[in-house]
Amino acid sequence: MRTRAILGSILASASVLIVGYQAGTAVTTANGSSLTLPVGEVTNGSTSGSTSSGATTPETSTAPTTSTNTGTETSGTVASGPADGTYTGSSINTRFGAVQVQLTIAGGSISEVTALHLTDEDGRSIQISNRAAPVLRSEIIASQSTAVSNVSGATYTTQAYLASVQSALDQAGAS
Amino acid sequence: MSTQVRPRAATARPRTARAAVATAYEYRRNFARRARLSDLLVTALWASGAAAAALFLASGGVDQFSSVAETVTSIGIVAGLIGTDFILVMLVLAARIPLIDRTIGHDRAIAVHRSLGKPALYLLLAHGALLLTGYGLSSGINPIAEIGPMLSLPDMPLAFIALGLLIAVVVTSVVAVRRRFSYEGWHLVHLLSYVSVAFALPHQLSVGGVLADGTLQRVYWIALYVVALGSIVTFRFVEPLVSSLRHRMRVAAVTTIAPGVTTIHLAGNDLRGLEASGGQFFIWRFWAPRTWWHSHPISLSAMPTNSSARITIRDLGTGSAQLSAVPVGTRVSIEGPYGLFSSTARTSPKLTIIAAGIGVTPVRALLEHASFAPGEATILLRASTPDEAYHWDEIKAIAAAKGATCYTMIGHRPRGIESWMSHADAARGVSLSTAFPDITDSDVYLCGPTAWLDLVEADVRATGIRPHQIHAERFDW
Numbered sequence: 001m002r003t004r005a006i007l008g009s010i011l012a013s014a015s016v017l018i019v020g021y022q023a024g025t026a027v028t029t030a031n032g033s034s035l036t037l038p039v040g041e042v043t044n045g046s047t048s049g050s051t052s053s054g055a056t057t058p059e060t061s062t063a064p065t066t067s068t069n070t071g072t073e074t075s076g077t078v079a080s081g082p083a084d085g086t087y088t089g090s091s092i093n094t095r096f097g098a099v100q101v102q103l104t105i106a107g108g109s110i111s112e113v114t115a116l117h118l119t120d121e122d123g124r125s126i127q128i129s130n131r132a133a134p135v136l137r138s139e140i141i142a143s144q145s146t147a148v149s150n151v152s153g154a155t156y157t158t159q160a161y162l163a164s165v166q167s168a169l170d171q172a173g174a175s
Numbered sequence: 176m177s178t179q180v181r182p183r184a185a186t187a188r189p190r191t192a193r194a195a196v197a198t199a200y201e202y203r204r205n206f207a208r209r210a211r212l213s214d215l216l217v218t219a220l221w222a223s224g225a226a227a228a229a230l231f232l233a234s235g236g237v238d239q240f241s242s243v244a245e246t247v248t249s250i251g252i253v254a255g256l257i258g259t260d261f262i263l264v265m266l267v268l269a270a271r272i273p274l275i276d277r278t279i280g281h282d283r284a285i286a287v288h289r290s291l292g293k294p295a296l297y298l299l300l301a302h303g304a305l306l307l308t309g310y311g312l313s314s315g316i317n318p319i320a321e322i323g324p325m326l327s328l329p330d331m332p333l334a335f336i337a338l339g340l341l342i343a344v345v346v347t348s349v350v351a352v353r354r355r356f357s358y359e360g361w362h363l364v365h366l367l368s369y370v371s372v373a374f375a376l377p378h379q380l381s382v383g384g385v386l387a388d389g390t391l392q393r394v395y396w397i398a399l400y401v402v403a404l405g406s407i408v409t410f411r412f413v414e415p416l417v418s419s420l421r422h423r424m425r426v427a428a429v430t431t432i433a434p435g436v437t438t439i440h441l442a443g444n445d446l447r448g449l450e451a452s453g454g455q456f457f458i459w460r461f462w463a464p465r466t467w468w469h470s471h472p473i474s475l476s477a478m479p480t481n482s483s484a485r486i487t488i489r490d491l492g493t494g495s496a497q498l499s500a501v502p503v504g505t506r507v508s509i510e511g512p513y514g515l516f517s518s519t520a521r522t523s524p525k526l527t528i529i530a531a532g533i534g535v536t537p538v539r540a541l542l543e544h545a546s547f548a549p550g551e552a553t554i555l556l557r558a559s560t561p562d563e564a565y566h567w568d569e570i571k572a573i574a575a576a577k578g579a580t581c582y583t584m585i586g587h588r589p590r591g592i593e594s595w596m597s598h599a600d601a602a603r604g605v606s607l608s609t610a611f612p613d614i615t616d617s618d619v620y621l622c623g624p625t626a627w628l629d630l631v632e633a634d635v636r637a638t639g640i641r642p643h644q645i646h647a648e649r650f651d652w
Contacts, residue, residue, distance in 0.1 A: 008218035013225030020229025095313045127235070128384045152380050153387025155328055 082172035089164030099160035103168035244312035251305025258298030280515030330377035337374035419508035453544025457511030474537035525617030526552035534623035549578025
């Protein structure tokens with residue numbers, strides 16, 4: 001019966017590991033093709049980058065209109081009225097790759113956040129940052145500030161993303 | 176507050192007539208069921224470790240091993256997952272879950288708990304070191320310099336504290352170190368493990384990508400935490416509290432039966448409802464000014480009636496010396512019953528019992544509770560001096576009533592030879608096979624001081640008996 005315990009343990013452990021391995025490869029192959037796209041090339045200029053926003057900004061038109069009215073009053077960061085325009089934040093390096101965003105200010109409030117570059121050290125980072133970026137984008141637009149909560153499991157991306165947004169806000173003259 | 180001692184007459188029921196003696200087949204079937212469950216628990220333990228590693232594989236597959244830095248980081252994450260899984264398994268083992276206690280017994284559960292302590296700590300230390308190295312490698316700085324950036328992440332300071340606390344908990348539990356502490360001091364440090372487990376959780380959920388929001392991995396991991404902490408809260412705190420409040424035990428009488436040996440009689444409500452089996456122990460706490468801070472694991476020395484129970488203790492530690500002076504009327508809180516030194520562990524119809532010194536106390540209750548046909552049980556009571564013949568008269572009376580043979584052996588062990596027997600009997604040529612001709616097809620219950628018991632157990636094993644037929648309880652107080 002000790003042998004039964006040992007055999008049972010080996011069998012159970014092996015099958016659990018195989019299931020985990022299968023699940024892991026399924027994740028990477030399913031997402032691999034679509035996820036590697038947006039971060040294919042780094043764009044540093046302030047005018048380009050719209051091609052890479054496809055994956056991260058699903059509803060570009062609806063988000064700004066809802067938040068423009070109240071946004072300017074509630075947010076401390078943009079209250080002093082930044083100048084309208086498009087600003088490119090600094091590129092923030094993390095151990096999983098650089099993060100850089102582009103900020104669009106319209107009517108004195110943040111109307112769009114576009115990811116120019118996201119963490120892409122490996123397949124896993126791409127997966128994580130592609131999950132985190134839309135969440136961060138919508139939270140920043142909704143709160144009109146960088147005071148948004150950490151996206152769990154994507155701490156590095158969150159921190160770098162927010163730092164890049166803040167640097168763009170600084171450029172826009174929001175103090 | 177008034178004591179509610181029910182005025183029911185404490186008539187001892189004729190226990191021999193109560194339960195029909197189980198057949199050999201029933202004992203075998205019962206043991207097979209327990210063995211199956213025990214194997215299942217072992218399997219679950221190892222599978223949970225594998226599952227922790229599988230969580231990592233499921234979250235990204237093998238492409239997380241493509242560079243040196245990544246490989247180091249990945250191994251570090253797996254080490255952390257398995258180490259934490261072990262810690263949670265340790266909590267489950269220490270939770271005194273009735274199913275686990277009935278299957279492998281409290282002693283073995285704690286033994287496994289102990290054996291996991293160091294591996295878990297090493298895995299978690301490796302986790303920290305490997306991640307610092309891996310992160311450092313990918314950002315081009317040395318692991319020590321990586322500590323700074325690491326600490327700046329949310330939840331990471333807590334994780335560092337958690338690891339520090341875990342080191343303290345394991346180091347104080349290493350046998351050599353533990354001897355320097357009083358039980359209370361050690362226990363206080365050990366309680367920090369709950370803090371450590373709690374502090375380690377946030378960084379697992381926020382920093383790592385393995386347990387990211389919305390994944391099945393996260394659900395599984397949180398479920399593990401709920402099971403581990405839930406069983407601790409339920410079986411270590413809620414259940415004992417409810418049981419103590421329900422049975423309302425108080426000290427009814429304290430009697431010294433021999434130099435340094437005291438029986439404590441307890442009164443309470445519905446004590447049969449405790450469903451204690453003869454030979455099991457409770458962890459007792461006596462709420463008197465000098466004793467409340469100290470709890471003691473002590474076996475019942477008689478089967479409880481519905482309104483009374485009895486324990487017998489010998490003054491060894493300072494704590495147990497104070498127990499013999501505990502005032503009548505003191506409230507008593509209990510945790511239990513625990514232990515497999517009882518009829519639950521029986522595997523065959525025949526019974527062999529060998530007990531020495533204060534080790535006779537659980538044996539006294541075990542014999543009272545055990546079912547066997549007349550002539551199928553043999554007891555050997557062992558003492559160094561006639562003064563140590565605690566409760567022997569009671570045991571002899573029960574043995575006579577139930578048709579068991581009872582031998583006694585008084586005298587010091589022979590000098591120079593490793594023997595558990597008295598000098599006189601060893602010289603006479605007494606051996607296990609002369610005293611217990613049927614020993615190989617009976618259940619052997621051994622209880623006594625560690626040094627003595629080790630000798631008896633070795634002798635019993637030498638008869639070729641199967642290990643599961645031996646039930647030993649080391650009993651030093």
